[in-house]
Amino acid sequence: xxxxxxxxxxxxxxxxxxxxxxxxxxxxxxxxxxxxxxxxxxxxxxxxxxxxxxxxxxxxxxxxxxxxxxxxxxxxxxxxxxxxxxxxxxxxxxxxxxxxxxxxxxxxxxxxxxxxxxxxxxxxxxxxxxxxxxxxxxxxxxxxxxxxxxxxxxxxxxxxxxxxxxxxxxxxxxxxxxxxxxxxxxxxxxxxxxxxxxxxxxxxxxxxxxxxxxxxxxxxxxxxxxxxxxxxxxxxxxxxxxxxxxxxxxxxxxxxxxxxxxxxxxxxxxxxxxxxxxxxxxxxxxxxxxxxxxxxxxxxxxxxxxxxx
Amino acid sequence: xxxxxxxxxxxxxxxxxxxxxxxxxxxxxxxxxxxxxxxxxxxxxxxxxxxxxxxxxxxxxxxxxxxxxxxxxxxxxxxxxxxxxxxxxxxxxxxxxxxxxxxxxxxxxxxxxxxxxxxxxxxxxxxxxxxxxxxxxxxxxxxxxxxxxxxxxxxxxxxxxxxxxxxxxxxxxxxxxxxxxxxxxxxxxxxxxxxxxxxxxxxxxxxxxxxxxxxxxxxxxxxxxxxxxxxxxxxxxxxxxxxxxxxxxxxxxxxxxxxxxxxxxxxxxxxxxxxxxxxxx
Numbered sequence: 001x002x003x004x005x006x007x008x009x010x011x012x013x014x015x016x017x018x019x020x021x022x023x024x025x026x027x028x029x030x031x032x033x034x035x036x037x038x039x040x041x042x043x044x045x046x047x048x049x050x051x052x053x054x055x056x057x058x059x060x061x062x063x064x065x066x067x068x069x070x071x072x073x074x075x076x077x078x079x080x081x082x083x084x085x086x087x088x089x090x091x092x093x094x095x096x097x098x099x100x101x102x103x104x105x106x107x108x109x110x111x112x113x114x115x116x117x118x119x120x121x122x123x124x125x126x127x128x129x130x131x132x133x134x135x136x137x138x139x140x141x142x143x144x145x146x147x148x149x150x151x152x153x154x155x156x157x158x159x160x161x162x163x164x165x166x167x168x169x170x171x172x173x174x175x176x177x178x179x180x181x182x183x184x185x186x187x188x189x190x191x192x193x194x195x196x197x198x199x200x201x202x203x204x205x206x207x208x209x210x211x212x213x214x215x216x217x218x219x220x221x222x223x224x225x226x227x228x229x230x231x232x233x234x235x236x237x238x239x240x241x242x243x244x245x246x247x248x249x250x251x252x253x254x255x256x257x258x259x260x261x262x263x264x265x266x267x268x269x270x271x272x273x274x275x276x277x278x279x280x281x282x283x284x285x286x287x288x289x290x291x292x293x294x295x296x297x298x299x300x301x302x303x304x305x306x307x308x309x
Numbered sequence: 310x311x312x313x314x315x316x317x318x319x320x321x322x323x324x325x326x327x328x329x330x331x332x333x334x335x336x337x338x339x340x341x342x343x344x345x346x347x348x349x350x351x352x353x354x355x356x357x358x359x360x361x362x363x364x365x366x367x368x369x370x371x372x373x374x375x376x377x378x379x380x381x382x383x384x385x386x387x388x389x390x391x392x393x394x395x396x397x398x399x400x401x402x403x404x405x406x407x408x409x410x411x412x413x414x415x416x417x418x419x420x421x422x423x424x425x426x427x428x429x430x431x432x433x434x435x436x437x438x439x440x441x442x443x444x445x446x447x448x449x450x451x452x453x454x455x456x457x458x459x460x461x462x463x464x465x466x467x468x469x470x471x472x473x474x475x476x477x478x479x480x481x482x483x484x485x486x487x488x489x490x491x492x493x494x495x496x497x498x499x500x501x502x503x504x505x506x507x508x509x510x511x512x513x514x515x516x517x518x519x520x521x522x523x524x525x526x527x528x529x530x531x532x533x534x535x536x537x538x539x540x541x542x543x544x545x546x547x548x549x550x551x552x553x554x555x556x557x558x559x560x561x562x563x564x565x566x567x568x569x570x571x572x573x574x575x576x577x578x579x580x581x582x583x584x585x586x587x588x589x590x
Contacts, residue, residue: 045393047435047461048503069392075314082392107317111389112324113355114348116317119335123313151347152340156310191339221341 003035003276011036011062011096011208013251013284015275017268018066018258024053026265031060034272036096038064038255044093045085054093062096064208064255065089069111072131072145073104073118083138090139097253099144099177099208100135102128102165117150120157120164132172144175144207149182149214149228153190161186162200175207178249180242181234181257185214185226198245206249211242211275212257231260234271239278246282254279311335324349325388356384359394363428364401366479367421371411379408395432399425416470416492423472423499426464427510430503433462438553451560453531457524457549458557462503465522469496473510502554516540521549529561 005012014035019027021043026032037057044051054063067086070078090098103115118124128145136143147165159167169176178201187194213232217225234242234256246252256271311319319331323345333342357380361368368376383404389397402421411417438460444452471494478487498518500511513521516539523533524546534542549555 042392042394046395046432048431048433049507051435071392073313075312075317079391085393104317105392107314107321109390110321110325111392111394112321112352113359113389113392113394114324114351116320116348119311119313119316121310121313127313151344153337154316154335155337156335157337189340190337219341219343221343223339223341225344225347227347 003033003272005035005062007058007060007062009062009096011064011253013253014279015272016064016253016255017272018255019054019057020259020262021050022262023265023268024050024057027057027061028053030265032265032269034061034269036062036064036253038066038257041065041067041086041089041098042069044089051089051092058093063093064097064099064253065093065095067098067100068115069105070100070131070135071105071111072100072102072128072135073116073124074106074131075104075127076107078131078134079106083135087139097144097207098139098141099146101146101148102168103148115148117148117152117154119154120159120161122158125159125164125167128168129171132168132174136172136174142174144177145169146177146179146210147182147186149179149185151189151225151227160200161192162197166200166202166205169202169205174205176201176205177208177210178206178245178252179210179212180245181210181212181214181238182228184235184238184241185228188224188226194241195244198241198248201248203249206252209242209245209249209252209254210257211238211254211271212259214238229260230257233267234274239274242275243278243281246278251279251282251284320348324352325385353381353384356389356394356397357381359389360384360398360401363395363398364421364424366424366476367401367405367417369479370414370417370420370475375410379405379411382408395428398428401425416472416475419468419470419472420475423466423468423476423501423510426466426501427476427508430462430464430501430508433460433503436460436556439550439555439557441550444550444558450563453529454561454563455530455558456527456561457530457555458527458559459525460502460554460556462501462508463525463554464501465518465525466499466501467496467518468499471497473497473499473512476510502552514540517545520545521554524549525554527559 003014005014012035016036016038017034019037019039039054044054070082101115102118104118105112105114105116132143132145145168147161165176168174183194183197186192187197211234212228212230213234215227215229215232217227219225254275256268256275258268316335319335322328323332327349329342329345332345336342357377360380361376383401387400402418402425405411405421406418444455470492471490474490478490498513498515500513500521502509516537520533520537520540520542523537
């Protein structure tokens with residue numbers, strides 16, 4: 001059965017793949033049997049060839065813009081110029097969905113080029129919520145925010161991460177991009193129960209699932225760290241956790257991410273087919289319960305709030 | 310309890326300045342400081358990779374290990390300022406100029422300067438070329454006062470070494486071409502632009518380069534013609550127009566066609582019009 005979905009429709013509750021430059025031409029030539037694609041917004045800023053490819057691919061597939069540089073958790077505020085660049089990409093591509101991370105990357109005018117862990121505190125929660133509000137107002141749309149993978153945590157954290165994620169969604173009306181691999185990696189690294197994490201997330205807020213490969217590294221202190229390196233196939237344990245997620249959330253748009261040692265397109269499509277097989281096992285939840293455009297009035301009122309340079 | 314900003318500054322100190330003390334004191338017991346090196350490594354490797362994508366020819370000229378070492382030192386002093394890494398590394402050519410271990414490759418900073426401009430051209434905003442009918446509709450007096458706005462990808466660069474020939478030879482892996490290059494052949498005047506097929510680097514003679522540079526800097530047409538007499542200016546102007554190197558124009562105020570007045574009209578947001586790189590002393 002074809003997985004293809006209308007290019008001008010929403011991201012369907014099917015499997016998609018992360019599109020990387022290596023596969024631009026192959027996707028145009030082969031029009032693979034996959035329901036949707038997601039790209040990193042930062043790779044399409046400015047103009048030139050990448051945007052031209054993405055515009056062409058956009059004619060055939062629903063596209064999700066997944067940002068990695070907005071730094072929603074920065075204590076010092078968001079970079080207005082970066083929001084504007086994101087808005088320009090969105091204007092060109094008209095994405096079906098946009099997302100970012102519960103993480104931070106910038107401080108003191110330095111971009112640290114990574115999704116860094118936040119302390120789970122009331123202060124950090126306020127900062128993230130304020131910034132999600134600002135971004136949703138500026139983009140005039142709901143976004144999804146992704147749970148992080150972390151290697152360290154902080155002694156002054158007071159809120160379990162799953163409660164933090166839920167609070168962000170409840171307070172701002174944003175959706176949650178549930179990265180099942182990140183839950184598995186962080187749960188292992190910090191001794192949490194990943195099933196407790198899944199059970200605490202509000203099903204109606206889940207707009208997308210991410211799956212990716214991770215690696216294992218022994219540390220000098222005798223512990224074993226799981227590294228979210230997006231450089232391999234999805235681990236068996238993560239597939240198992242994914243089925244738990246589908247049992248709780250129902251079928252949700254699911255993305256295969258692969259960013260390092262990117263394999264041939266066929267390998268990505270194989271992983272997406274595996275996700276499709278699991279998706280087919282689960283009944284759809286009532287679509288009407290999913291909140292598509294919360295707080296529309298407020299978003300309109302606040303439009304332009306974040307654009308003042 | 311540390312404030313969020315305090316924690317983020319401490320993390321920056323760990324990642325950029327390799328100073329772990331402050332952030333290590335904030336870590337939960339099960340997450341030892343060894344894990345901080347993972348974040349530091351991800352930062353340096355990721356930014357080095359971005360720099361290598363902007364400077365692929367420099368990387369090949371000096372070799373991967375040398376490049377990674379130089380990049381590490383550069384990043385420590387010039388960490389990225391924005392989450393747009395395609396636009397990162399403007400200071401790398403000047404860093405290389407003062408980088409003693411690379412001193413034997415005198416042409417290296419010029420090649421790096423060219424790669425930076427090529428990278429800017431690759432990522433420059435898309436703009437439609439100027440509709441020439443708009444020029445035809447002007448009166449002769451108005452035409453004299455035309456100040457062109459160049460396409461955001463167009464740049465002009467003067468180099469002391471044949472940076473273009475080295476750049477092309479290395480990119481194409483053309484050892485035969487590289488073997489014939491005389492690095493002391495004197496300065497070259499380059500035009501860099503993005504065409505449909507990719508970024509092109511071409512050589513102009515000095516007079517033509519100065520004329521095109523004047524037009525790209527928004528000099529009123531009449532003044533550009535008057536200042537640069539030795540070039541085939543009308544032919545050159547036609548070439549620029551048919552190549553689509555301009556996207557718009559403004560009219561200098563009547564009777565005030567002096568260069569300074571015209572230049573102050575340009576807003577800095579108009580993009581990288583002309584990169585008049587410094588002449589080496």
